[in-house]
Amino acid sequence: MVERYGNLSPRAQYLINGTPLSVSPSIKDLGVLMQSSLKFNDHISRIVSKARAKVNLIFKCFFSTEPGLYSRAFSTFVRPLLEYGSVVWSPHTVTLANHIKGVQRNFSKRLFIRCRIPYSLYPDRIAQLSLPTLEHRRLISDILFLHKSIHGFYSYDRTNLFKLSPLARSLRRSHSLRIVLPYSLPKSHSNFVTRAIDRWNVLSAEFVHSSPSNFRSHILSLPSISFTSDSLLRL
Known part of the structure; x- marks a missing residue:
């Protein structure tokens, strides 16, 4: 073939x-x-279909009214389906991102009904369930991959993706592992570098120079709000 x-x-x-x-x-x-068009619409449709089927199975198999049980089941059996390889295929359009988000939105709504919890909007539901947004988790994956790439843990030609570009003078917002894109890219272009570069460049020097395990532990402990530029400057 x-x-x-x-x-x-x-x-x-x-x-x-x-x-x-x-x-x-x-x-x-x-x-x-992988599609010949280098788009991932078919892959996203496929994983969303599998994830929805898994959500249905969870609600068929469990009859508890304990929210934590369903949250753990979702994190264990459903979320990996929606996240595997996201550094490669992360959605570049709002429509595709919403297609993926719909799985967690539907799950949280059904959980509230099953556990007899008063209705809340989606952001409030996942906050009560301590579930981060799927967009936030994909961004974490991008930043973790970028960290390992910069420190040489992955062997591949990165010359067309990014290059190190420390500032000539030390600033509170800069570090020696600051990166830039090697050339101007169209706004529609999406890869793990274009998605993570702004967040990466404002991280603290101590943070970006840490070991992969410490970097991962620290970044996973951050709430979604910490990924705004102003918050990252204080890390």
Whole structure:
């Protein structure tokens, strides 16, 4: 089977023992559905469908009115489906992000009904359940991946993604691992660097130079509000 990426890829026909290989519009690579268009709409639709089915199963299997039980089940069985490989496929449009968010929104609403908790809006529901937003968790994944990339724990060519660019003079907002994009990118372009660069560049020097384990522990302990620029300056 052959998959071609981009409009400029060659359209040569490939054969094995004289049999032409079929061309596929998508292929699964390490659990991520890759489309020839380099978009991830199909992958997101697939994981959302699986996650919703898992949510339905949770409410079929449990009859408790204890909210914590359902929250733990969601974090254990559903959320990993929505997060695996997100550094690669993280949604670049509001529509796709809302499609993913709808799983947790629906889950929290059903939980409140099952546990006989008075109705609340979605932000208040997940706050009561101590569930961070899925957007926040994807951003954490991006920053963790960026941290390991900068410190050389991942071996890949990063020259087209980012480069180190410390400021010439020391400022309260800067550190020696500050990064910039190697060239101007269109606003629609999305990768883990473009999503995390603003947050990364305002982290404290002590924070960015810490070990992966300490960095991970610290960043996972931060509430969502801490990822605003003003809050990050105080870390």
